Amino acid sequence: MASDNDDDDIGFDISDDEIYVPVAQRRAALFNKQKTNTKGEPGPVAVSVTATAPASQSLPEEVKTQSSKTLLEEAQHVITEKAEQDSHKSDAQRREEEDADIVSAHAKQQRKLLSAGELAHGVSYSKRLETTWTPPHYIRQRSMEENVHVWRRNHIIVDGNELPPPVEEFEDMKLPNGILKYLYNKGIHSPTPIQMQGIPTAFSGRDMIGIAFTGSGKTLSFSLPLLMFALEEETKLSFGRGEGPVGMIVCPSRELARQTHDGLLQLSEALQDDGYPEIRSLLCIGGISMAEQNEVLQKGYHAIVATPGRLMDMLERGKVMLSSCKYLCLDEADRMIDMGFEEDVRTIMSYFKHQRQTLLFSATMPKKIQDFAWQSLVEPVVVNVGRAGAANSDVVQEVEYIEPEARMLYLLECLQKTPPPVLIFSDIKNDVDEIQEYLLLKGVEAVAIHGSKSQEEREYAIKSFKSGRKDVMVASGVASKGLDFSEIQHVINFTMPKEIEDYVHQIGRTGRSGNRGVATTFVNQNVQQQTLLDLKYLLREAKQKVPQFLKDIEDPFEGKPSGCPICGGLGHSAANCPKLEDVQRRIPRESDAGGY
Incomplete structure (x- = not known):
């Protein structure tokens, strides 16, 4: 009776002339039958059934032996299916998917560009800042079609919501x-493309990503708005001791901070000459006198131009307060975000007391950095003049194959x-000193600058070169980012940079403001092949002569590169990006750039 009850419980009606099937096997069979009814396909049998009855007798249909797959077999099946799908994809499709996976994994490691406190408390801003500035009536009344015509005529690509009109x-x-x-006295009669869109965007209070x-x-595009905002605040209520910025x-x-600060001082002096109040700015970098900084601090100041290390030191000691600061610009932003300064920027942001207007500017800002910045800003406007990372078309690029021992001659x-003047770049500090010594022996007036030089030596080199007292400056990468030397005729890369971004910055020291340069x-043979491929495609893009030894390099992209989303190089993908490989090896502070 017990067995009959069990049979009834599981829904089987066993007669005497049928073979006996154990309860566990019948339950497994019923389970598989139910799965078949609900899913429309047979499920795996949980228990393998082995019939002990004579061959003339057969098991019920629902308990016939079914083959089951192990987890290992299922995994192998998935791998086989994926391999079959991949076999039908082109190389370009496979590279694109691989790049997307790498970028996605890299993006997951990054947090929004907010302070630690904002991230911890989930603070986010959804409403953009408002300002009192508006463009003239006739510009406000222009149709979108008219604005698009201006953008196209000036090769400006703009992205965002409610875009400010170009001026x-x-x-x-x-x-x-x-x-x-x-x-006008500086010879600047009309705004450049980045200025005609960037300045109105900043005046409107919008967060911005500027690429040109x-x-x-670019420097005027973010310096001038800061000056005007400071003038407005000073006009409302004069800044007193310790107030600002x-x-x-x-x-x-x-060096870049010093140059930007000098530009702000000149603009401020121009305002004073026109009868406006003084707009004071504080230069906050390592290697300068604290007495000089304290003098500005005591008067009250409207703007700060700084490097991350020294600024954090001043903030931690309470010398600088950001309770009234609402404007933040990161120059060469892609480097500071992606190459070691990101946490420094977060620390600086933690001292802000209110929402800020954030602007990021650079000549080379890959798509990955743009996407990262986009999610960190409030309704940002992206202003792009040309492809991010493209070389200046006013520079004639000549590439020569020279053995290492023959370079000096x-x-x-x-x-x-x-x-003259001529700039010579080398990635190796010892080479910088050796080149300077060699040129001095040959009677060439040359100065040298690199990260191991004292601040006094670095400033002397820049001043003497800018003034024309020296014909040649030999430099490491410290002089390649943003520094503006007037009338540079020629840039020589004694060593080819490993990253194509650095190459673009270095050759960009000439051919400035519409002038031509070489x-x-x-x-x-010491230059990596992927770097040479980047160089080859960059030359082609700029319609420059490509030497035969670059043409002969095996091209995995078959002449149709997609570009690296990590660094913007055209000759490699994210899978072998040199920038990504070097991220962990970069020193976050006090690098050769002299960031402190």
């Missing part, structure tokens, strides 16, 4: 007469191509 004349930006006169080739006037500009190197020959680059 093609400085007079229409409602600038004070003193500023207009200053710009070197020498296109209204905004700050953070740069990756001391050939250097003298290269110096004969153009009159860039000569030495390459040899």
